[in-house]
Amino acid sequence: MKCFIGIDLGSTTTKAVVMDENGVQLGRGITNSRSNYDTASAVAKQEAWIDTRLTLFRRNLEGEEGLAGEVDRLLDGLERNFRLEQYLEQLDDLQATCLGNAGDLRFHAFRERLEGAVSDTFERLRADAASLYAPGAARKSDFFRDIAGSQYLQVSEPIAEAANVPYDALLNVYDKSIIEVENRPPGGDMDNKFLRALDRELRQLSDLAVERAVIARHITDALAVELEETYVVGTGYGRVRLPFPKEHIRSEILCHGLGAHMMYPGTRTVLDIGGQDTKGIQVDEQGIVVNFQMNDRCAAGCGRYLGYIADEMNLGLHELGPMAMKSTKRVRINSTCTVFAGAELRDRLSLGEKREDIMAGLHRAIIMRAMSILSRSGGVQDQFTFTGGVAKNESAVHELTRLVAENYGEVTINIDPNSIYTGALGASEFARRAVMEAA
Amino acid sequence: MALTAAIDLGTGAVKTVVFRIDGDDIEWLGRRVDRIRNRDPLVLARHGFESVLKQVGVDEQELDYIATTGDGENIPFATGHFFSMTTHARGAIHLDPGTGAVLDIGALNGKAIRVDPRGKVLAYRMTSQCASGSGQFLENIARYLGIAQEEIGGLSKQADDPEQVSGICAVLAETDVINMVSRGISAPNILKGIHLSMAGRLVKLLKVIKVKEGRVLMTGGLAQDEGLVAAINEMLVKQRLDAVTAVGHPDSIYAGAIGAAIWGAFRHEKLRRQGELAKAS
Amino acid sequence: MGIAEIVERCERLHEDIDFTAAREWKAAEPGRRVIGYLPVYVPEEIIHAAGMLPLGITGGGDQMEVIHGDAYYQSYICRIPRSTIELGITGRLDFVDGMIFPSICDVIRNLSGMWKLMFPDKYVRYLDVPQNYRDDIGGEFYRNEMRELLAGLEALSGRRVSDDDINASIRVYNRNRELVRTLYALRSDQPWQVPTTELYLLSRAGLVLPVEEHNQLLEAYLEAVQSEQRPRRDNCRIVVNGSFCEQPPLNLIKSIEMAGCYVVDDDYVQVNRWLKREVPSDGDPFEALASAFLHHSADTAAKYAETEEQVGRQLLESVERNRAEGVIFAAPSFCDPALLWRPMLADKLSRKGIPHISFKYSENAGQMAPIREQAGTFADSLKLWS
Amino acid sequence: MAEDKLKEAVKEPSMILQKELIAGNYEALTSAPETGRKVCSTFVPGNLNELIRCFDMINNLPEINAINNGMRKKTGAMIQDAEKAGHSEDVCTYVKSDIGMMAQGNIAPNGKPMPRPDMLMLSYTGCYTFMKWFELLRHEYKCPTAMLQVPYQGDGRITPEMIRYVVKQLKEEVIPTMERVSGVKFDIDRLREMLKLSARAEDDLVWVLESAKHRPSPIDAYFGAVYYMGPIFTAFRGTREAVDYYVMLRGEIEERIARGQGPITPEGEQKEQKYRLVVEGPPNWTSFRQFWKMFYDEGAVVVASTYSKVGGLYDRGFRHDPEHPLESLAEYCLSCYTNNNMPQRVDLIEQYMHEYEADGFLTNSIKSCNSFAAGELLMMREIEKRTGKPGAFIETDLVDPRYFSAANVKNRLESYFQMIEQKRKGEKSAA
């Protein structure tokens, strides 16, 4: 079948959306952006293909009467097992790379012990893998870098101590290796991983009303569907570096506008807060951008700001919002220089302010910046759609909701759980139009 | 004679020292650095202080003056506080009596201080509110490139064609760096580029305070980074300040604490002479 | 009233971004009008004589959340115009009947036109001041400017204002200036008795209160402060320069003192110290005000220094008169007037061997550590080495 | 980098003449020590070139020096030098590049040292910075300084009192200072002669700028106009050379119109004109060609700009008038673009949008220049509201390369052009 792909190469994350010729979204994929843009795009795209296959599986399985009410569970299991397969494969790669890097001259004095520690660490990681992907298990992130990284950090400290090698060295080996691994183009055979995952899954399921072979056939049928990469449109921060000709590239402003319009046709104002830019966009009833504003050369108050805060507090990004929500007192933070965020935090802590209050203040500061940009772009009109990574943050959403109400009265605020894909969605629609409307 | 301890509470690390000072006779008894790494700095300061005292076998009661510097104003058990440029200046003169100026490069700010031979601050300048080109930035990039702190200097010195880091903004510069990697620029050239951009800012500070010749002692943690020292020296030549050389010192990181300890002793003597003898309290 | 009470009153006035005091004044009698003005100086006498309340507006300070104001200004423009716009957009200046934008710099100049576009039904006046100091040239121009201003106010109120009315107002303001001068002299004499935060708050109260009330407040404070002995600290004496328009946050003013500096002169809130001598109140008031402006007014960067010798003369005099040990240049970020002038002033100080340092701030600056660090080092070096 | 790859720029005969004129003035300046002519430094907006020439003085314009240095990429180092000498990062970079240029030996573009000015003519028109700039220069050169305060059009009009004030200053301060410095007696008839020539050149300049009303436009009224403005805004207004230059330029443009040709860019004729824009604010000089390329590559042509009016709003009717020489100089100073208040500026741009049938309005906001920049965001809104055409906002600086982020500017411009395009398509399909 014809597939149209939009890729949004952001400063933090790279997103891909696969769409069919009727404008139906088939799959979405995301990965962290990295220094190799081609790889980042390829990985995001591969993730979107995986998601597309899952959609196709669903379509096939839903047609099977005996499976009514079971499809979700089945697909969830399949995906988890697929991820597990993928994770194990990447762990192997990472381990090999780590062992290579442990050979560095600097570690000469304790090389063998270091290698031992690396191997022990990976052994543990593999042993823990299954539980990471057990039903209902919460993962810190969906990116291999983050999952493996946090596991590695935890596991290796005692191992280092026991093996009498410097913990710093073990971390350094990891830091170096993860970059290499990450920047290798995605490998592995997707179909086989799905089949292996299916195998694992089916072994775990006992109470199915349908023959296993029937399920397997649906899956293999879906895998056999040929997915044609008909047209790709790239957008986002890194788009100029995408390996596409110019006509395949669209401004991220237009893509976000169109994407938001597709999710919520009533949208008139879009706010997108990404890693290092904040955009306020006004669109008309056809999703055409009529006005926009972005932050200037200063990245103060963008998503990366939260990243610095998270680093400073040793927290995951997704933990910041909930912490801020516990605040009971308003702390005013005026400087939103991203780099000084940590200093500001320490300053306030030393003044005796509570963490959650400061945190709420920091979130508020980001949203204040965004409000100014919105005001610059022409204010907030009904309906208002909030997109980008920061829209995942409940405290940011909370502050935004309040400030919008204070300044613009009653306005419908749309936040889609998949809002991070807005730009990629818009891009995929541009790709579809480029072919279908030309025809 | 005065027995003094000093604590320099930084953004990256807490430095604690103990001195016995009798006029010009200055004896360094003990020292300690604790990287903060998300721990509570005040707790860490107390802990560091106690362990140094134990290490040199001095009782807290015996101290004549406990001085703080850096962000240590809130340390409850201190006798007095000195501002960090005052202390870095004095500490630098102690470490290197011939020095004419000090470059203190911390995690967030850089400071240039011109001093006279007695450690008096003659002029100074700090980098501004914007954190571009700070130590923190270097640290982030190094982590991103998977490079350990001690490796930075050595790698930077291998650069053959340093890449210019444009961004005014540290955050956008991060992306700049990522772009560089994607263009295949080598780590040494990237690091050297960052070093040079930092050096540019620092040399500018030196120029503003009118340092025209002599030795500049680098203090603070980044003084250990030989790549940065080299970059600064290159930049000095490039900016027609050939008569100035920047040097590091193995004990650079203690400069602030040393200065605080010496000034503490000085204040103690002064107060004693004025009959207002203040015991550490 | 005791000191604490007076200071607390002023603090409330300072924090009040709704200008409650001025609203109450206006509401007390029908037909009253309030005229807002921006730094650095306007002839308040004329507004006062027209029966109106001159209301000094120096931005929103660190209390205000600026959302819309930022939408009107790029990041490289100082804070005061954006928070002033925010005050306007959020309706906090609705009760103000007119606005005067004096000639201080291009930012406030352009703001006058923006105000016309944004609030088309308000009286808006750009008040040009002379940069030529001859009575027959610059003086004539300025007298005409003041007459036009008065005509505008008369049209607004429908009431004629006589020369006698203005002379009477000049007398009230002469008293105000005298009191403020006394306060400054007292602080210079015994800085531990009059902390700069208090002096500043009192001064600022003059921007938002009727002058008669401000006079009473000043008298009360001067009396109260003399009956109380306050602890004296081992601080050095410095003069602050460059803060004549956008005002620093109170915390910054406090931080300078906490870092070991007694401020013995400054150029915060200038309006009631702009004219340096008593203004004659028995002749042609326009003549008197113009002449005072031309020959006896404060030097700030907003004025042209006719000769090279003129540059920095008042600053040097202040250092000497107040026995200051050094000068702190504290200017708002992106403030062209202050920042363009600073190198010339600094040069004059250096030639006399007067130590000086400089930093920038914004009215909503939150981080005081760098300020303390710099002021503290300055104080340390003055103290340890004198 | 990208700039270096550009080929040698395409030049027309008028362009060559223009360059010769400017070079001639630099030659006159740098040879002043030998020729004994006096040098008068002054500013572009509201400059009194005719008056200066009446005293046989040579006109030196520090802004033009900065532009020249900017285009040759020398200002970055100059600005940094000035900052090292204690000048703030926040202030106008023209001032700093001027000061940095002095520190580097004050070398003119022809490679010879600039003479010290014999006087500073501080015509304080439309910009606060001028005042401190010349105080700084006076601090350096200790030379006679004449201040001419030009009142701001706060209420959007020029009053008789304003004219009187300016004329009085001319008579009692400026002219006596010039007589003293130059040793030449003021001759009002000589001034009248020059003003006649000024008016003639002004007529042709207006014709040139208004030729952009044609479709396709034969000129670029922003990037191209920078060259066209040169002679008249600098040292040549009131001279025969300027008159000749504009006649020649006019001839070239007439030919282009006849052939239906577009503007000449450094890479030759601009063929495609997809977007007609009105631009507010000065250009960036350090990446001038790269900046321009971002426009013509996308098929954008500027049909009117406010920057081309900093040295006089001739297209709104003002002409130097030999019948009332001093009054007309006063009126000229008072009417420069940045001496107009914000409502006037908005009205002007609105008229341009209509008269030149523009598709959009773009602001290049300059970090250095509060005179232009403070309020531009409101202007943009007003114009969008009044014309229904989309506005765009980019931020750069005049001569500070640190503030020109090519990727950023390009991103915004591309988004903007794509937006106009998409909007057009939308309108078409809706219709």
Ligand SMILES: Nc1ncnc2c1ncn2[C@@H]1O[C@H](COP(=O)(O)OP(=O)(O)O)[C@@H](O)[C@H]1O
């Ligand atoms: N799970 C999460 N919870 C909270 N914030 C998140 C989460 N994931 C991402 N973010 C925020 O989103 C930002 C990245 O947003 P994104 O739209 O991906 O940016 P870009 O398009 O520039 O890559 C991060 O800097 C972070 O602040």
Ligand SMILES: Nc1ncnc2c1ncn2[C@@H]1O[C@H](COP(=O)(O)OP(=O)(O)O)[C@@H](O)[C@H]1O
């Ligand atoms: N060996 C080293 N090489 C390079 N950088 C170092 C080294 N040791 C410490 N640093 C850096 O020094 C900084 C801490 O220096 P310090 O002067 O203590 O700063 P602060 O006073 O701000 O805490 C940290 O940013 C750290 O990265």
Ligand code: SF4
């Ligand atoms: S470092 Fe901070 S203040 Fe500076 S430009 Fe970046 S985000 Fe803005």
Ligand code: SF4
């Ligand atoms: S702070 Fe300075 S630049 Fe800003 S409005 Fe006031 S005088 Fe002008």
Ligand code: SF4
């Ligand atoms: S501020 Fe603007 S008008 Fe004034 S000198 Fe600078 S660039 Fe020219």
